[in-house]
Amino acid sequence: MSTLLTYISVNDGKLKRSSLEVLSRCNELAEEHGHQSDALIIDPNASEVAEKVKAYGPSTIYTIEDPIFKNHLNTPLLKALATAVDQVNPDVLAFASTESSKDILGALAANQNAAALADVSEFDLTNDGVKAKRPVMAAKIISSVESAGYPTILTVRSGSYDVVEKSGDSEIKEIPFSFDEGDLKITLKEIIGATGDKIDLSEAETVVAAGRGAKDEEGQKLVEELASLLNGAIGASRALTEAGIYDPSLQIGQTGKVVSPQLYIAVGISGAIQHVAGMANSKVIVAINKDPDAPIFDIADYGIVGDLYKVLPPFIEELKKIKGNS
Amino acid sequence: MKISVCIKQVPDVNAPIQIKEGRLIQDSDRNILNAYDASAVEAALVLQEEHEIDEIEVVLIGPEKAKETIRKALAMGADKGTHIITEDGISYDSFAYAQLLAAYFKENEYDYIFCGKQSQDTDSGLTGSMLAEFLSLPYSTNAVGLEMADGTLTVKRQGDAGQEVIEVPSPGLVTCSNDMNDPRIPSLKGIMQSKRKPVDTVSVSDMDIDLSDESIKTKITSYEEKPERKAGEKFEGEPDEIARKVAQLLDTEANVI
Numbered sequence: 001m002s003t004l005l006t007y008i009s010v011n012d013g014k015l016k017r018s019s020l021e022v023l024s025r026c027n028e029l030a031e032e033h034g035h036q037s038d039a040l041i042i043d044p045n046a047s048e049v050a051e052k053v054k055a056y057g058p059s060t061i062y063t064i065e066d067p068i069f070k071n072h073l074n075t076p077l078l079k080a081l082a083t084a085v086d087q088v089n090p091d092v093l094a095f096a097s098t099e100s101s102k103d104i105l106g107a108l109a110a111n112q113n114a115a116a117l118a119d120v121s122e123f124d125l126t127n128d129g130v131k132a133k134r135p136v137m138a139a140k141i142i143s144s145v146e147s148a149g150y151p152t153i154l155t156v157r158s159g160s161y162d163v164v165e166k167s168g169d170s171e172i173k174e175i176p177f178s179f180d181e182g183d184l185k186i187t188l189k190e191i192i193g194a195t196g197d198k199i200d201l202s203e204a205e206t207v208v209a210a211g212r213g214a215k216d217e218e219g220q221k222l223v224e225e226l227a228s229l230l231n232g233a234i235g236a237s238r239a240l241t242e243a244g245i246y247d248p249s250l251q252i253g254q255t256g257k258v259v260s261p262q263l264y265i266a267v268g269i270s271g272a273i274q275h276v277a278g279m280a281n282s283k284v285i286v287a288i289n290k291d292p293d294a295p296i297f298d299i300a301d302y303g304i305v306g307d308l309y310k311v312l313p314p315f316i317e318e319l320k321k322i323k324g325n326s
Numbered sequence: 327m328k329i330s331v332c333i334k335q336v337p338d339v340n341a342p343i344q345i346k347e348g349r350l351i352q353d354s355d356r357n358i359l360n361a362y363d364a365s366a367v368e369a370a371l372v373l374q375e376e377h378e379i380d381e382i383e384v385v386l387i388g389p390e391k392a393k394e395t396i397r398k399a400l401a402m403g404a405d406k407g408t409h410i411i412t413e414d415g416i417s418y419d420s421f422a423y424a425q426l427l428a429a430y431f432k433e434n435e436y437d438y439i440f441c442g443k444q445s446q447d448t449d450s451g452l453t454g455s456m457l458a459e460f461l462s463l464p465y466s467t468n469a470v471g472l473e474m475a476d477g478t479l480t481v482k483r484q485g486d487a488g489q490e491v492i493e494v495p496s497p498g499l500v501t502c503s504n505d506m507n508d509p510r511i512p513s514l515k516g517i518m519q520s521k522r523k524p525v526d527t528v529s530v531s532d533m534d535i536d537l538s539d540e541s542i543k544t545k546i547t548s549y550e551e552k553p554e555r556k557a558g559e560k561f562e563g564e565p566d567e568i569a570r571k572v573a574q575l576l577d578t579e580a581n582v583i
Contacts, residue, residue: 105451115544143549
């Protein structure tokens with residue numbers, strides 16, 4: 001029986017929703033094709049995390065537990081993944097598309113002589129590989145791609161599939177692993193601006209994104225108030241991260257993060273294609289911009305033509321009322 | 327010290343694109359230097375201005391016509407070019423590109439290899455780390471800042487939890503984001519000088535790599551237009567009134583509050 005193996009991303013002990021989306025898709029494909037869907041956790045507390053993953057029903061949860069995985073380092077992660085692939089021998093190894101998985105996808109494929117498909121928005125199995133769709137050309141075009149041979153390693157865009165809980169008796173198997181710190185090829189000196197308990201942008205259900213129109217302190221305050229009211233994450237256009245107003249990790253777009261929330265509110269963002277490439281998959285888009293011809297209105301479900309400083313206060317006030325009543 | 331920068335010629339994503347029978351039709355006169363690679367070239371030039379870097383080489387895989395993109399990088403200030411020439415109309419997947427580059431670098435000297443973190447046409451972002459693995463090099467992807475001290479690079483990369491500051495010893499490889507700089511526009515002097523700078527050529531057929539159809543691991547089978555997102559309703563008028571209206575619609579119609 002063939003195995004589909006999903007790598008479960010963990011951040012500070014929390015499961016990343018996007019990797020549960022991938023696991024749910026692998027469960028579905030396994031059922032459809034008579035294969036097995038397994039999960040892989042590489043973390044200092046992998047066995048604890050495995051207990052949480054049981055609710056999503058993989059047949060076997062493989063764990064690799066070592067303190068070295070506290071922070072992302074590509075050398076030990078690659079070694080651990082290669083060890084897991086050797087042991088599990090999966091036909092497909094699937095990751096959520098995160099900065100960590102993007103860092104190792106190519107190297108792992110080279111190491112395993114495997115086909116790699118990055119950042120896919122859909123995937124299915126063929127007789128001897130995987131077929132997938134992925135946005136290209138700044139997400140203006142969708143390409144259909146196929147891999148031949150196993151394992152095929154792929155990363156999946158967040159928001160591509162729904163998370164489905166599944167009951168079942170998952171077996172937990174620890175894969176023995178050791179890493180000599182002397183083998184570290186690179187040295188991690190520091191992590192700056194870790195987001196801590198803030199809402200992860202690529203995982204958020206609601207994103208409020210600030211653009212050039214909201215570049216002063218008052219604009220940022222309004223954006224922050226709106227995000228906090230909706231329990232959403234704050235994002236930014238390239239103009240604001242380049243100006244140093246927001247941390248580069250909050251940039252949404254072709255260069256920055258790809259988001260796919262239920263609700264995306266673009267505040268003072270014109271809608272350049274590079275920005276749209278990172279947010280066009282949001283379920284509902286609200287745009288607030290004083291230029292009635294701003295391209296963002298072409299993709300917005302609800303467009304508010306107006307000055308954000310005049311629009312946001314009554315918008316926030318009304319949302320407060322609605323939330324108070326619900 | 328020598329820094330080699332891998333560059334690629336790509337279609338301008340801002341130029342009109344058509345799809346006919348599943349194939350992309352583009353204006354080949356609108357081919358440009360991949361923006362992420364331009365940032366990698368710029369990063370190397372900035373380091374050269376401050377440190378003892380003897381040579382910046384740019385390495386490009388592509389058809390004869392792609393030579394213009396090597397000249398562009400030379401006009402920016404790179405010292406020499408290497409062109410790995412492919413047949414017209416043939417494109418490879420990342421694995422094949424990385425194999426070709428690895429074969430080249432195994433025969434040639436470098437201290438650091440820089441790449442763009444992805445190419446703006448395919449957005450795959452695989453070639454850099456594949457190349458690092460083929461060459462067994464320490465590497466860091468998605469650099470948003472670079473510093474050099476005593477011949478060793480310190481890379482600030484954008485990770486999931488924040489910016490990771492990583493020391494990448496030489497020889498090593500770094501892939502660059504285009505957030506780290508604004509690539510310089512070649513001056514007239516730079517353009518004139520670029521014509522006299524050396525460009526070595528290597529033919530893919532002379533390299534001992536199997537690039538037959540069977541050896542290619544991934545293939546693009548077709549392209550399609552992205553289903554267009556239709557514009558919804560646009561509200562104009564009294565800010566107070568339209569803001570309240572949209573807030574209510576988000577609750578009652580879109581059901582996302």
